[in-house]
Amino acid sequence: MARTRILQSRIRAMNRRTTWTRFHLPRWQGWPKWSTGSSILGPLAEVTGYDKVWLGRQVDDPEQAAIIILWASAEALRNFQASPACAEFLEDLPDNGIVSGGLFQRLSLNDADNMSTTVSPTASRFPSLHWHYSDRKELEVEGRVTLTAFLVPYTGGSDLEQIRFSIVKAFKGFVPADCEDLRPPPPLSRDSIPFGGQWPGLVAFLPKPDGLVWAWTDTGDNEQWQPPEQTVATEENGSGQMVVYQFRLWNGLYGATRQREEASARNPLAKESWETVVSNVIPPATAWEQERWDIQVAPSYLSPLIDEEEEEEPL
Secondary structure (H helix, E strand, O other), rough: HHHHHHHHHHHHHHHOEEEEEEEOOOOOOOOOOOOOOOOHHHHHHOOOOHHHHHEEEOOOOOOEEEEEEEOOOHHHHHHHHHHHHHHHHOOOOOOOOOOOOOHHHHOOOOHHHOOOOOOOOOOOOEEEEEOOOOOOHHOOOEEEEEEEEEEEEEEOOOOOHHHHHHHHHHHOOOOOOOOOHHOEEEEOOOOHOOOOOOOHHHHHHOOOOEEEEEEHHHHOOOOOOOOOOOOOOOHHOOOOEEEEEEEEEEEOOHHOOOOHHHHHHOOOOHHHHHHHHHHHOOOOOOOOEEEEEEEEOOOOOOOOOHHHHHOOOOO
């Protein structure tokens, strides 16, 4: 029974999707002004199927904002998109003045000219992310965040997981230049436990969190996205590509504070170190872009998270 509950918990986590709806928000305005309802979440207050809501602002252009929603499943997202609440939600999120690089169009307004498939206007406002082997880290993407997008070759087939693990492996142990002291400590070894000392438990030997969270465009498994400058259709040349997203959290863990992120953003050596590690990605990244975000959780939301850790009974 315990194994079944653990499996069900893992399945729920893997089914989660996150949408990133960009819009224009004046600097002086804390949250969107909704034309319906009194809740800070507006039309979302009457919606079911989501777990958590955040508001993000770009650090370098604070009027570029995003409502970020963690959905229980892709089906819950589709149900919302088909509901009247979705139209009300988008009506109060103006998309004028939204600017993003080519790779971030998956996290902004999709341009049909840049997609190998047609995307409906509603769906284009809700680009969906699928988290890499979800272990609840998607719940922690808040505070100061460095968001990096990579464009990598992918033509479909069974090698998708291998590609994903290869990309994640390229960043193992990486921190930007002048941030070497922010690396997590290595896990304990059995030799480091004094003879006769208290056994620390298996968790002591596990790798420490590295502040990185990975995600992939939800449609990346089935669609090949092309940047604006690519004029030859994927179907013709067989060179499909996929967008990968990395979230580096500056949440104070191991000293990775907002102040350290700001210093790193000004350091040209840090940019060089990013270029170096990206050059080691296999398959090679054909393009990459980076944005800096401040993300805060909504003061209240109607669908509180279920503490899945409490659900997992010991074996």
